[in-house]
Structures are given as structure tokens and as C-alpha cells.
Amino acid sequence: MAKEFTPKILVFCCNWCSYAGADLAGIGRYQIKPYFRVIRTMCSARVDPEWIMEAFRLGADGVMVAGCHPGDCHYIGGNYRTRRRVAMLQSLLTQFGLDADRLHLEWISAGEAEKFAESVNGFINRILELGPSPYRPAAAPESAGSKQEVTHG
């Protein structure tokens, strides 16, 4: 299974630190496995918990939220909120039956290209270990529910 498994990973990057870090990682030609897609938000706190739930519904195998280091937030305290939300979302996702590691938080500054590459690669490796998300539409026939559900489309 691991051989065919190409994970779908979403990386939310804040505009001021992490996205710049990702950009620099590209310029620096760091090798990163091609299984992730970056979405830029103005602040990591702009990443609404609903979006993370929506990402998992749509079949994401992992979601990473990257923001400025504590104390460095462009909006002073946005990343603290992100940190709290991610902490509580992890316990919520565990209750939904997902491994808490499928949601990952990382602090990456604009200069930390290497850290961006390393943490994304590390996250991808962890997701490869975990395998496809049980909420993936194709991977989870039992989550689609009873046969009744299937007939309703």
C-alpha cells in the first residue's frame, strides 16, 4: 500500500514568515517531496479550524500549519491563537479517529528555508507511515456508511 500511496498534504503558510521561508527554500533548491500544496494566508490565525476540518473531509492525509515564531507574529499575537486552536483540534481529531500527528504545527521564520524543507519532509514521512486518511473518499468505504447512504448518493 505504501508504494502506491501518494499523500495529499496541505500546508498553510502565513504571509510574513513561513511563506517567505517556503519561498526561500525554493530559491535555495532544497529537495522536498512533492506531496504537499501550500496555501498562503495573511496570518496562521487566519486558518479557521473549519478549514482544517474541511480539508480532512475532502480527503487530505495531513494538514500542516506554519506560522511565525512565538513573539514574532506580524499581528502580535495571532500565532498564540493558532497554537491553542491546533492543540484543541488535535484532541478533537483524535476523537474523530484520526491520529493527532495528521495535524502539525510548525514555527518557521522567513529565513528558515532549511527548517521549512526539513519539517515538510518530516511531516510527509510521518504521513507516509500513517497511511491514507480514513476520511479519504476512496479509502473509506465504511465511512460512507451503510448501503442506505450509498443509495442516497
Add this chain to the structure above:
Amino acid sequence: MAEKIKIAIGQGATCSGCDIAVLDLDVELLKLFEVADLTFAPLATDIKFKDVEAMEDGEITLSLYHGAVRNSENEHVAKLLRRKSKILVAYGACAAFGGIPGLANATTRQRILDTVYEETATTVNPEHVRPQTRHVTPEGHELELPELFEQVLALDDVVDVDYFIGACPPTREMNMQLLQVVLDFLSGKADLPPKGSTILACERTLCEECPREKPEKVFVDQIKSVDYTELDPNKCFLEQGILCFGPATRGGCDSKCIKVNMPCRGCMGPTASVLDHGGSMLSAFTSILKISGAETELPEEEIQKLMSQMRDPLGTFYRFTLPKSRLRRVVKEEEKDQKA
């Protein structure tokens, strides 16, 4: 007015509180019965499925369906009423979002049956009897029981729904408004609201209409239990450490609970722009949890510990809306591995 219209009240997985909510119209019921005949309403009228099946399609003008859809009978009632009614309303939190029965999606059908038929301390079931959908008695009578579904569904997962009314149960005021909508439509005074909308509710959150004093900034110091805390009836619940769903829940319920000193639990569901009721409340709640000292210095573990004050985020944040949440139900990773 010419001919009386026909109305029906269908039941799904329900506590029947919604039936009682309709009865709560009391003297206004007379107004309703001036223009309408109650046809199918198992709580109040003696009518069988076959009588409804014999009706023309669309013969019933208005059907209220309350309760979630979690077995084959619920589904049958939903489909039957859809076919026979012009307007089908998902009436109450269970029909609209799955409601309290929807919390069954936190586990599986198998585990529910195991608990009920084997595991509880008071269960005596040496023959391991489980409900069967079909049974033939020694005398030759064939008996049928509905089949329990793998997961709880809301009404619009099964059939096309015209209107949604949240709340557990809808309030008397909402019923009065609904009655007025029907009366106005019948007398040609007003058109029906646009299809597919949540009606009789506010487009904003409950906080907007909450009568309590709202401080400029709200902080929750410590999560307290509503059972063991003496509450100031004029101060914001969150400020007093009580989890109140006001910030994430649709208003329009007339702040019924708030007025009797009980916090909102979210039965009106989310506002139209929200994807996931629980996610929205989680977002609001984590932001207002007070953290003493400099948050910069707090290590991740400390934050994790603070957040684990919330013991059951799933059951709390999705109390009424689990089947309508983004993920809809719990899927355990290890289960998938077993089946794979």
C-alpha cells in the same frame, strides 16, 4: 377560505419534544385548525402508513418532520412525506442537523448493539439475542422491525427539504411565526420564503441578541460546571467560566435558555456562513481562554495541558450538529486497518 389544507407531522429518531412544541400553540391551534386538517401525525391522530400511501402525491400542503434519520422506518416516513407533501420542513435540531441522536455518530452501530444487548451491567441475554428485521412467529405471523443504520443522518441527507427550523424544540414564538407564514401564503398576502433556507431564525449569532451585559473583552479564566456554580443572571456566561455557545450559534430563539440562567448549548445550529458548527465554536472558545503570564514563554506542553481542560471537545462542540459536521462521524484508524 375555501378548502382546508392538509398538514402532517412525521416522526424520525425523536424524543417527540417537537410534537409537544406544536401542541404548545395551545389556543392558536384553533386558528390552525380553521385552515388546516391534521392528517398524518402519529402522536395525535390514528392514521396508518397505508392511508398516507393512498393519498395523491403533493396532497399534503405542509409536513413537519422532526427527528433524525437513523433507521429504515425513519427513512420510509421521510420519503413518503416528501412524496405526498408540497412543503417539507426539517423541524427541530434533529431533523435539521442530526441533533442529540446524531451523537451516535461518535461510535458505530456494532458498538451500540454490543453495549445495549451484551455489555451493560443490567443486561441479561444468555442467548445473545439481537434485533432481527424479520421474524416469523410459530403461528406463522410475519413481523418486521426497522433496520438500524450505520450512521445517523439529517433529513436533507435522505430527501429534498424545503425549509429548516433549528432549535430543540422550536419555540412557541417560532411556531406562531410559522403559522403566520402559512396563513399569509394561503390568503395570498405573502409568498413563501426562498426554498432551502433556514427560516424563523436570525442571520446573526445569539450573542447579538443576548440580553446580558457584554464586557468589551471576554476571558474565560477556568472552565466551570454549570451545575456547581452560582451564576450572576446579568453577566456573560463565558465571563463566568461557563461554556456558552452564543458566539457560534444562530440567534432567533428569543434567548430562552439565557433568560432562565442556562448557557446556550447550540441547538439552533450555526449561521449560514459557517461550514462546521463545532469548528467555529472551538475557534471562538480557544481564543478567549485566559492564559496567565506571558504566552511567549509557555512551552507547547503547557498549552496542550490548558487545552485539555476541555475534556470532550467532540461531544461538546458538536452536541447538536455531529451528522452535519464536516467529518460527519467518527472513523477509527485501527478499524480501517482491520478491514483493509
